[in-house]
Amino acid sequence: MGGNAPGGPPFMNVLAELGIAVAGLVLALVLLSMNLWRSILFLFPSSVRVEPEAPADQMDLPLELSGRANQLQALGFVPLGSHEEKPRLQRATRSYDWAHPGECVFATLHEGQGGAPRLYLLTPLASGGFVITADYRRPALEVPGVYLAGSLEDAPPDRLLRAHLRRLDGLQPAGDFTWEGRVAAGRSWYQGLGRKEIRKQNLQGLLWTVIALAIVASAFFGPRAP
Known part of the structure; x- marks a missing residue:
């Protein structure tokens, strides 16, 4: 009597957290697929x-x-x-x-x-x-x-x-x-001499890559609700 029934709010919270994590990972993968090569180009233009x-x-x-x-x-x-x-x-x-x-x-x-x-x-x-x-x-x-x-x-x-x-x-x-x-x-x-121009063109790609990696790190290592 008075206990939480199975499938109650705690379970819904877990589902909500999981959904947010999956959505974040999907977003991160999209950002990485679009920008990882640009970040490599920024860091290593002679490659x-x-x-x-x-x-x-x-x-x-x-x-x-x-x-x-x-x-x-x-x-x-x-x-x-x-x-x-x-x-x-x-x-x-x-x-x-x-x-x-x-x-x-x-x-x-x-x-x-x-x-x-x-x-x-x-x-x-x-x-x-x-x-x-x-x-x-x-x-x-x-x-x-x-x-x-x-x-x-x-x-x-x-x-x-x-x-x-x-x-x-x-x-x-x-x-x-x-x-x-x-x-x-x-x-x-x-x-x-082209390295400066390449880095100027691909700085935004590097920033989006950093954001994507931060999303992945947050999904795996971020704080969890009690």
Whole structure:
């Protein structure tokens, strides 16, 4: 007489706690699946593998990029080949490379969100730095005489090239403007001056990963109701 019947409030409390814990773990797993690779990229930007994929005569250029490719060739760029960039825990992304040796400029095409064509121009510098100009939004960073990165959104290739050459004024380009030289420049960027830009782009991913791990820790080690 007067005792709690089976299935009473204590049992309901346990079920409620279990439901909250399961929901938290599901949320944490979703956050980790979306952001863990970004946190690894933030912590270890040089872990991205840059590898040659196919020479110029074997490039499998997507139809969506063919218009930009024709515009580049009309400006005097010659095709070099394609390369792949693979962060940890992610599939490799493929890029298609051209060069204008006379102007000391690499041009790289790749597919953005929804298959939209994206183009950026890249020039290695004798100082060990880079000048990068993109036709899509990317962080603007500047270290005078060493590193200039920015964008001119939705600019056609001819306008993008003029802007890039203006930014090169007074700087000394360097490097081998071949397919091998382009792959080497990509590796150098990830291992050196590109690290600051990568970390700026992926800081939010690191923060979400920390939040997800905190949720997991709370689910397993947090205080329990008596």
